[in-house]
Amino acid sequence: MCGLRLTLLAFCCQFEVSFQQSAQEDISTIVPVEGRLHRRQAPIDGLPPSGSPPPPPPPMPPPPFGWPPPPGPFPFSQRPFRRFRYRMEGPYFPPPEPIPMFPVPPTQPIIIPVPVVVQPPPTLRPRYQTTTLPPRVRPTSAFLAHPQVQSFIAEIQQHTTAFKKPNQGYDRVLQIMQRYFTSRSRTRTEYDGTLIRPTIFANENDEMVANRKITGELFENDMALTVPQMLIVSRAQNGRFSRKVVADPNLRWQGARIPYVFGDSDEAWRKRIRNTLDYYERETCVRFVEDMTATDFVYFVRGSGCYSAVGKIGGSQGLSIGRGCESLGTISHEIAHSLGLVHEHERPERDSYIRINLQYAIPGTEGNFDKRSSDSIIDFGVPYDLGSVMHYASNAFSSETLRHTVDPIDTKYRSTIGNRVAPSFTDIKQINRVYCADRCANLVNTCRNGGYLNPNDCTRCKCPQGLSGSVCTDLEYSSCGSDLQATFSWQALNYSVSTTCYWRISAYPGGRVRFEVTDVFFKCSPTCSEFLEIKYTADMQLTGFRLCCFPEGGAILSEGPFIIVIIRAVAPSRFALRYISEGGEEPMPSEPVGNSLGGWSAWSTCSERCGACGLRTRRRVCQGRACRQSRYDSQTQICNMKACESGATLKLMRAKAAVVAGRRRMRNRRASEWCCEKYIARNG
Numbered sequence: 001m002c003g004l005r006l007t008l009l010a011f012c013c014q015f016e017v018s019f020q021q022s023a024q025e026d027i028s029t030i031v032p033v034e035g036r037l038h039r040r041q042a043p044i045d046g047l048p049p050s051g052s053p054p055p056p057p058p059p060m061p062p063p064p065f066g067w068p069p070p071p072g073p074f075p076f077s078q079r080p081f082r083r084f085r086y087r088m089e090g091p092y093f094p095p096p097e098p099i100p101m102f103p104v105p106p107t108q109p110i111i112i113p114v115p116v117v118v119q120p121p122p123t124l125r126p127r128y129q130t131t132t133l134p135p136r137v138r139p140t141s142a143f144l145a146h147p148q149v150q151s152f153i154a155e156i157q158q159h160t161t162a163f164k165k166p167n168q169g170y171d172r173v174l175q176i177m178q179r180y181f182t183s184r185s186r187t188r189t190e191y192d193g194t195l196i197r198p199t200i201f202a203n204e205n206d207e208m209v210a211n212r213k214i215t216g217e218l219f220e221n222d223m224a225l226t227v228p229q230m231l232i233v234s235r236a237q238n239g240r241f242s243r244k245v246v247a248d249p250n251l252r253w254q255g256a257r258i259p260y261v262f263g264d265s266d267e268a269w270r271k272r273i274r275n276t277l278d279y280y281e282r283e284t285c286v287r288f289v290e291d292m293t294a295t296d297f298v299y300f301v302r303g304s305g306c307y308s309a310v311g312k313i314g315g316s317q318g319l320s321i322g323r324g325c326e327s328l329g330t331i332s333h334e335i336a337h338s339l340g341l342v343h344e345h346e347r348p349e350r351d352s353y354i355r356i357n358l359q360y361a362i363p364g365t366e367g368n369f370d371k372r373s374s375d376s377i378i379d380f381g382v383p384y385d386l387g388s389v390m391h392y393a394s395n396a397f398s399s400e401t402l403r404h405t406v407d408p409i410d411t412k413y414r415s416t417i418g419n420r421v422a423p424s425f426t427d428i429k430q431i432n433r434v435y436c437a438d439r440c441a442n443l444v445n446t447c448r449n450g451g452y453l454n455p456n457d458c459t460r461c462k463c464p465q466g467l468s469g470s471v472c473t474d475l476e477y478s479s480c481g482s483d484l485q486a487t488f489s490w491q492a493l494n495y496s497v498s499t500t501c502y503w504r505i506s507a508y509p510g511g512r513v514r515f516e517v518t519d520v521f522f523k524c525s526p527t528c529s530e531f532l533e534i535k536y537t538a539d540m541q542l543t544g545f546r547l548c549c550f551p552e553g554g555a556i557l558s559e560g561p562f563i564i565v566i567i568r569a570v571a572p573s574r575f576a577l578r579y580i581s582e583g584g585e586e587p588m589p590s591e592p593v594g595n596s597l598g599g600w601s602a603w604s605t606c607s608e609r610c611g612a613c614g615l616r617t618r619r620r621v622c623q624g625r626a627c628r629q630s631r632y633d634s635q636t637q638i639c640n641m642k643a644c645e646s647g648a649t650l651k652l653m654r655a656k657a658a659v660v661a662g663r664r665r666m667r668n669r670r671a672s673e674w675c676c677e678k679y680i681a682r683n684g
Helices: 002-028 147-158 170-184 227-234 267-283 328-339 425-435 655-667
Strands: 257-262 287-290 297-301 306-308 316-321 354-356 406-408 452-454 457-462 483-485 491-497 500-506 512-521 531-535 545-547 562-568 573-582 614-623 632-639
Touching (some): 147 170, 267 287, 267 316, 267 328, 306 328, 316 328, 328 425, 425 457, 491 500, 500 512, 512 531, 512 562, 562 573
Parallel strands (some): 257 287, 257 297, 297 316, 483 500
Antiparallel strands (some): 306 316, 452 457, 491 573, 500 562, 512 573, 531 562
16 A cells, blocks of 8 residues: 555656656747846837847748738737647746836936826706706895885884784784795795885876885785784695685674774875765765774875775774875775775686786785685675776786786786776675675565665665666666667767767677777776776676777677677777677567657766766656657756865866856855855755
């Protein structure tokens, strides 16, 4: 056993020695170690790092196929291919020789490394741009610290009791309003009311003209909300009110009696306000009483603009009628706020009538276009009216001249919305439903065409504008209008006028009226103050579309059997339209044998406002052979029996009344109150 192991060990040692000798012979036949250079010692431009240059290498054999040899010497010797007997070995790289430390010869060029500038990778943009809203900014007190804001806070708190309570001041209202408007802004920038300066207005009677410097300190341009009301607004979801504000019975004046006090001694200013209060008393059952001893009252002041509280808020509540707010429409708008009415565009059903284009609004005013929920407003069955005195104009808070922030779906009404001429029929009807519901409650309403029983006289109907009579089926009397019959042929209606007139154009029984306005020449403005109005819908209580700049709409088909044409102008104006009966049957002509008298129309407006100096007229239609010379039977009556105050002036439209009233006024020019001839002042 031991002998065998020694024999195998001797054989292995002999084989290893012979293999090492053969490998050394193979390597020596290729290239001597001393004659080779390591790759890191490759010569630069053919020169070694030191010493004399090596001899040139032998010429290379010609390449096959006649290729030209590559220029320059081949840096390395070719290593022949060798197949080992047992295994293939990799190339042999001897360790690098140490490089002597001596300077580079001057003939060798110095290579200076060029700095590499690393370019950043290009920014990749998404294929579809997405707008990311900036983070919400926490409101600061910079807005409230503005001197103009501080001055307005002092003004509004001076005349309103609700803002004098602890932690209920108007500065807190502005803090809440600032947070709310910031959250509603499409840019999410901090709200600053001092930067809100509208420059585009509907007409000269728009309250936004008078409020252009303070509109940023008021909610919806002219509403001075209290802290509880502003909190309800700010806590609403999706910009809507979640609790009742206007529908709250505590915000209504009890007994339809509203005390008021004047805070300015200007008699002309007081007179304009009294005229508006008289208008509301004629149209509604609400009574305004000047009472300085009342606990809750409206305090009329001549402030920085036009603004009011909403409903009854307790104690003294300021209602500002500043310079530029003295028109009937603007004063009635602010008084309607104090009665509890809000802007018409806030109603929950507004999306069926108008579009709100917030992209055209001044940044920061988006919160002024929010709508309320159905539980915060009680409309009492009164429909949405584009002609309401409480409606925004089409360019309210607009940042561009020709852009509409409030755009009616029926574009013919663009010049109708924003009315500041007078309250509409639906405005008066809504006030009567709120404060006069107990009047005429036990009587049956026989009025037609949207009319209702007059709360001041339950035996008569309160009819929409353009209609009158016992049941609102007659045409309202005017000096220049009449009933017209449309036929199967086109007819024209042309008129030049500078007053108020009414026409009614009726189709044949069972038919409808098709009409087209061909000419309009009135005082032009974005919201018409002098206009041609046409009521063509089936609901006659709604305001018709108004035109004052140019005709539009083309040929329009009425929804009912007739249309009402209304003209209101002060300056000389004109219009032209054509009409035809579409459908229906022409009735057989018949001549009544005797007299056929219709019902009396409503009394016209009194020609004078006081002193028993004016006249009013009513008429009825007479048909028959005995009425051929006079179609209308009319009556005249002296009106407005209230004595005139000292210094009052009259229109004096009639020459005889001018002479008589002039004599009487000369006789009583020093009296505190006076009347026209045949009348004396008694008990005021």
